[in-house]
Amino acid sequence: MYDLGWIRQSLGSDWKAFENILKDALDSPYSLLSSIDSYLLNKPGKQLRPALALCSARICGTPGPLSHAVAAVAEMIHTASLLHDDVADNADTRRGTPSVHKQYGPRASILIGDYWFARAFQTLLQYEGKHLVPLYAAVIRDLSEGEMLQLEKSRTLDISFRDYYMICKNKTASLFSASMVSGALSVTDQEVAAALRPIFEKAAYHMGMAFQIRDDMMDYQPALNSGKPYYKDIAESNITLPLLGALCNAGFKDNYPSVKAWIRRLEQRESQGLDQIVDFVERYNGLEFAARVLHHHQTKAREQLSLLPPSPWQEALLKIAGM
Ligand code: FPP
Ligand code: MG
Secondary structure (H helix, E strand, O other), X not given: OOOOHHHHHHXXXXXXXXXXXXXXXXXXXXXXXXXXHHHHHOOOOOOHHHHHHHHHHHHHOOOOHXXXXXXXXXXXXHHHHHHHHHHHOOOOEEOOEEOHHHHHOHHHHHHHHHHHHHHHHHHHHHOOOHHHHHHHHHHHHHHHHHHHHHHHHHHHOOOOXXXXXXXXXXXXXXXXXXXXXXXXXXXXXXXXXXXXXXXXHHHHHHHHHHHHHHXXXXXXXXXXXXXOOOOHHHHOOOOOHHHHHHHHHHOHHHHHHHHHHHHHHHHOOOHHHHHHHHHHHHHOOHHHHHHHHHXXXXXXXXXXXXXXXXXXXXXXXXXXXXX
């Protein structure tokens, strides 16, 4: 799932130019910094956001240096947020190998995150992307607000569907949107990009929501062998869509007190709490509920993307939206 090798191949020289900017931006004379940078660059992940940016640029015209730069900026901000997230979540692994947090310690993970974050903005300025600074500043705000709301809800355990969707929008859809919009606005023909911007925004919103919902579903699907640790969200007291869906099917009023009590047991390291939650999600079809919401966002994303001018890059985005 989400193997984007085929897009990287078709983007050819644009992809190479993005990789070069990313590598150059992270070149540092300090050995700890450069060894962590190499550690990260050697396990690059899906690099979905740069693919979104470059496909959007191609849809709007001919990608130039700013297009390659925004692809790198999106990836740097994403990686910076994960470096911080792994400290917040105390995550041992990332992308199937020990996280920077585990390998080099939390101080290094936070500092490298800060560094990538700063280099992202410098790269934007260096490639004449001053007009895109407000867009990316808003993303950092959204990411932080999304994480804060998630933290608050994990403490109170009082979360509504509306809260959950807001968290997904802020922590995931927001950067999807900035990647596509900045990719579009990075080409010289600003008129086409400006006209298509609302379509990119709506499509990215639904793609981001679908992406986060799928990620949250996978946390309840150990049988998928995705390589990611599972039952991590609930272990951090994060109530996500499969559990909310099960609660909705079972009846919120009658069942929320028991669900909260099970999470509190889990917080006390009583594994029975986890068994009860997993059993509840299964009994009340929480994953099926989440799958229906996922399908809704995938359909809406495809509807929006179909409004873009037909091209191989529109098709590539349609393919990603269906993954
Ligand atoms: C992963 O979610 C986390 C995010 C998508 C956003 C994290 C954002 C911050 C920590 C705010 C700070 C941002 C910057 C740029 C300094 P997840 O924990 O659900 O996914 P996972 O299972 O992959 O960890
Ligand atoms: Mg995490």
